[in-house]
Amino acid sequence: MAANEFTEPHRVVYYEADDTGHLTLAMLIDLFVLVSENQNAALGLTTEFVQSHGVGWVVTQYHIQVTQLPAIGDQVTLKTRATSFNKYFAYREYWLLDAEGNQLAYAEGIWVTMSYATRKIAAIPAEVMTPYESEPSVRLPRLxxxxxxxxxxxxxxxxxxxxxxxxxxxxxxxxxxxxxxxxxxxxxxxxxxxxxxxxxxxxxxxxxxxxxxxxxxxxxxxxxxxxxxxxxxxxxxxxxxxxxxxx
Amino acid sequence: MAANEFTEPHRVVYYEADDTGHLTLAMLIDLFVLVSENQNAALGLTTEFVQSHGVGWVVTQYHIQVTQLPAIGDQVTLKTRATSFNKYFAYREYWLLDAEGNQLAYAEGIWVTMSYATRKIAAIPAEVMTPYESEPSVRLPRLxxxxxxxxxxxxxxxxxxxxxxxxxxxxxxxxxxxxxxxxxxxxxxxxxxxxxxxxxxxxxxxxxxxxxxxxxxxxxxxxxxxxxxxxxxxxxxxxxxxxxxxx
Known part of the structure; x- marks a missing residue:
């Protein structure tokens, strides 16, 4: 069974851009996290729900590949998928597509759940992972x-x-x-x-x-x-x- | 004739909020400027068009009144109007409304056009002001x-x-x-x-x-x-x- 995908439209606005009028790298990450948060919310995995298990999601690594950063006014699509996971790590992918569906950027991230009590990595609670329908996997892709x-x-x-x-x-x-x-x-x-x-x-x-x-x-x-x-x-x-x- | 109004919907997202989950003041201003930029674009007053007259809009003063800052996920409406102007100054108003139309915030701003050649205030070119159908006025509201x-x-x-x-x-x-x-x-x-x-x-x-x-x-x-x-x-x-x- 393939993991759930989630997409949403976005229009690039002036405060997301640098003085050349292009989306900043920090904003690209913000948008990728946004589409994953919106997937979470759509699956009932709100921040409050995750926190009720004593943990919060924390990223440990990204690999980001950019073809072209979009400009102010551009209509784009944000897409993400929580592709696979094991006991401690979750592998997530992200896409930024232009209005014709061409890939502008692609990113992979490795996420962990951090215990609020110890501020260290904790095993991922099943309740916060199951709704993605991701593949359990002993070995995740190495970024x-x-x-x-x-x-x-x-x-x-x-x-x-x-x-x-x-x-x-x-x-x-x-x-x-x-x-x-x-x-x-x-x-x-x-x-x-x-x-x-x-x-x-x-x-x-x-x-x-x-x-x-x-x-x-x-x-x-x-x-x-x-x-x-x-x-x-x-x-x-x-x-x-x-x-x-x-x- | 009353000045044109312009509204657009917006949903507050996580990176617009502080760690209490509420919209930041800096983001409130960004959103107010965004709705005015979108009004500009709808009227053909793009940044490039304004710059083609050798000037850029610069704010000199705001008075902002906040009833309640919205939280992450809240659906709000941004509204603006370029209410009145004289030779050198333009008076603009902004509203932030909740999903029921209640006012969350209101702001007034005084804007000028800065000459890129001298970096000083220049008379507002008629071409960049006329499309708003704003009231010409000798005396603008004093903030x-x-x-x-x-x-x-x-x-x-x-x-x-x-x-x-x-x-x-x-x-x-x-x-x-x-x-x-x-x-x-x-x-x-x-x-x-x-x-x-x-x-x-x-x-x-x-x-x-x-x-x-x-x-x-x-x-x-x-x-x-x-x-x-x-x-x-x-x-x-x-x-x-x-x-x-x-x-």
Whole structure:
């Protein structure tokens, strides 16, 4: 039996776009999470229902492939499927399609349920998984990881302080905000002239309100790839590798 | 002849809300600007058309009154009207209504056209104003200003650096982001337990990419009012007075 799919229409609006008029990467993630939340709600899996089992969904890894970021006013379709799962991990896919059904972006995510009591990974409660009709699977697809950097790599860094509005209902920085810190560290002119095409990100540790983080990055000259790490003190919060192409 | 009105439906989604699940003030402004942009587009007044006259719309002042901020999942209606104008200023009104048509929020704004050549106020081109069928008026409504503070007032301050994603198509910080700086400076627990009910804000000078700003604020003990100023160096960028009530 194939897992349930869920789709919804969306129109890209001005505050979802950067100053080139294209959807931002952070907003792309917001929209992918939105369509999965709307699937959840349609299946009766509201945030309150999930929380009533003492857990919240937390993403640990994404692999995102972008063909073309849509522009303000574009009518798009968001689509998702909770494809498969095992005791601790759930594998979810996401699609962004244009008005003709062409793929603009595709993402895979690995999600876990975090216990609110211990703030550690807990076995996924059956009640929050069954309604998707996903495939139980011992071995889930393995997403490509961010690059391992040579030990001598020197990264530039830019400081950020976690804001109240960065925090979500799980009491930590929402995963989309990491992209704002990672990308904002790069030069504005580079961001204007390039779009991300392939993003591998791993979330290692949660970051809470008021913390100071650094957005570390390195981008070799002439290379259309950037390496990123977010640190909260000495603790690695997330790392990512992003490939770019000229717009 | 009364000015054209424009309405559109909207459903509040998770990334528009804070960790209490309510629409943020910055998002309320984004939605009000969105409905006015959609009115513009419906009247053929696209950003490109306005820019072809060498100008962009810039807000100088808002007065916002909030009865109740909607929650995630709420179906609301956005409504706007470009009520009246004179040579240099346009007066616009905004409404946020619940599913039964009850008013959740109301705002008034004073807008000007900024010349891209001089970055100063320019006379409003007739071509960008006529389609609204607004009332020409020598004297526009005067919005209440932020409070004048006693000279000896000491304000706390919190630093922010302007991010690439804060910049809009006018090449400066979008007006909604000022609310993120102003509100984030207040304690998280206060923000969780209170909602803004009356906001008076004046935008004095634009802020551009990469600038360091300070969000200055004072909130007298036990007073449900906060005073705010955003400075870019010695230059006042915006000031505001916000009244609050317990949620």
């Amino acid at each position: 490509p990881r961010p690059d391992r950097l040579p030990a001598e790599t020197t990264l530039a860094d830019k400081p950020y302080t976690v804001r109240y509005f960065d925090i979500d209902e799980n009491g930590h920085v929402n995963n989309a905000h990491y992209f704002e810190w990672m990308l904002d560290a790069l030069p504005a002119d580079f961001l204007r002239q390039h779009q991300p095409t392939d993003i591998r990100i791993r979330y290692e540790n949660e970051v809470t309100y008021g913390r100071q983080v650094t957005s570390d990055y390195v981008q070799p000259d002439d290379a259309l790839v950037s390496q990123h790490a977010i640190y909260s003190g000495d603790v690695l919060a997330a790392k990512a590798t992003i490939q770019w192409q000229a717009r | 209440p200003r932020p409070d004048r503070l006693p000279a000896e007032t000491t304000l706390a301050d919190k630093p922010y650096t302007v991010r690439y994603f804060d910049i809009d198509e006018n090449g400066h910080v979008n007006n909604a982001h000022y609310f993120e700086w102003m509100l984030d400076a207040l304690p998280a627990d206060f923000l969780r337990q209170h909602q803004p009910t009356d906001i008076r804000i004046r935008y004095e000078n634009e802020v551009t990419y990469g600038r360091q700003v300070t969000s200055d604020y004072v909130q007298p003990d036990d007073a449900l009012v906060s005073q705010h100023a955003i400075y870019s160096g010695d230059v006042l960028a915006a000031k505001a007075t916000i009244q609050w009530q317990a949620r």
